[in-house]
Amino acid sequence: MSGMTRRSLLGAGAAVVASAVTAPAVIGQARPRVVVVGGGPGGATVAKYVARDSAGAINVSLVEPSAKFVTCFHSNLYLGGYKTFEQITHSYEALTKNYGVNHVRQTAAFIDRDEKRVRTTDNTILSYDKLVVAPGIDLKYDSVPGWGQEHEQVMPHAWKAGPQTQLLKKRLDEVKNGGVIVMIAPPNPYRCPPGPYERVSMMAHVLKASGRTNCRIVIIDPKETYSKQGLFQDGWETFYKGMVEWLGPKVHDGLKSVDPKTGTVVTGFETYKDCALVNVIPAQMAGKIARDAGLADASGFCPIDPATMKSAKDPNLFIVGDACIPGDMPKSAFSANSQAKVAAMIIRNELTGSRTFPPRYNNTCWSLIETDNAVKVGGRYEPKDGKISAAETFVSKTGETAELRKQTQEENIGWYSGITTDIFG
């Protein structure tokens, strides 16, 4: 539970947003207030859907410091040279202009659950009737021995899209033929389960396309298995023979340390010296604002009611996207978007009495292995046994025709355009 009182909250020199501190919402008397913390696929979708579908009946504020959002999804296609950085960057302008969302360009600093208020870093106070917490992930900078936030310029993670993504591409482009690249893969649970392995595929694609086929990419993985494993390994063997080596924990015997100064990675199996590039993807947890508000459990992520996306710890709060514990759903943009629509429906019902329907959850994750060769994994989900449970799942198969793989990539391209329009358009 929050430890900040109303007095201390307001006593911090708060600059008050007039529209957000009106009297408590009473249907028919004042517009109810929804505050959304975080403008990623989850948060921005809730903001848009509540604002759009309530047609002005609900005051929606989106607390997000950035003017534009760079998507982690398809950032691997940027790395692979298939997309420009601009093509994975999206403005919030349509949300404000078309749907009346109030974009508060601040970082949420504190959630006062007792007083139902959010304070931002510039001490703006936003009162809410319903709060959506969608901060995404924080990286556990202490999860890789020898590596920390101060080393992310030398050994980039690029697991939060933006300058890190551009840095990783720059560093990849500088790797000389024959250089060794090491990826430290993350433990479960983490954002975008196939993401690290699609990234390796895109690295290999870039190296191969530029004639640097004597390079080697070594994946040091703490997991025994990973998403689409057979598909990726088959793809690497087919397209990048001898360039990619995946090592599970039984082989590498644990990551002992990394040394950013010398570009060294030490495992129980082998020491990799003078690495041309080390991509450290550390362990992850829910964004700080959610953890500080007491919404996370021992896992570091936030439990939810699977029928509503409400926090299991506070029925006035909703948690969507990577910060929540989504049961069988993976942490993906598709999942976040799907969860957000359920949350938006419940919020509108509780604030304006709109009709409710049974929740529907879906996900598909596409991964590009080589040009015109994509695979996918996905499923549909339903609230069951206290979690969001898989009702039906699928995954691409090895040995699929080139035509099908190409169609899957075309679908991937169409999906990206569709979901970014659904979120930001």
Next chain:
Amino acid sequence: MLADGYRRLARAGSLAATLLTAPGFAQAAVSAEVKGDRELGEYLSAQCTTCHQISGRSIGGVPSIVAWPEDQFIAVITSYKEGQRDNETMRTISHSLSLEEIAALAAYFGSLKLTGQAQK
């Protein structure tokens, strides 16, 4: 009249050839007589708009599903549900839909106007 998205789907598979003789088509044709619940369809459409654009704009391998005749919309979704078409994403989603819900989606998407442009 076939909408553009429907034509593209028909080209992508053998749907046009098989639909009229498929068992699902007869069932779908019957269900088209049921008036779709547009409000339910609007809610369910959020599952579709993660990929299919509400403007009807078609990008890459994701066709427009806007402004189709309702009976054709029902027939296409039913063909996924009954296994005559095999896109895994569509098959999975169609399995979660009852005929009433498919009719609702058809009513909703059928009521929309195309405003977007198809692109490669």
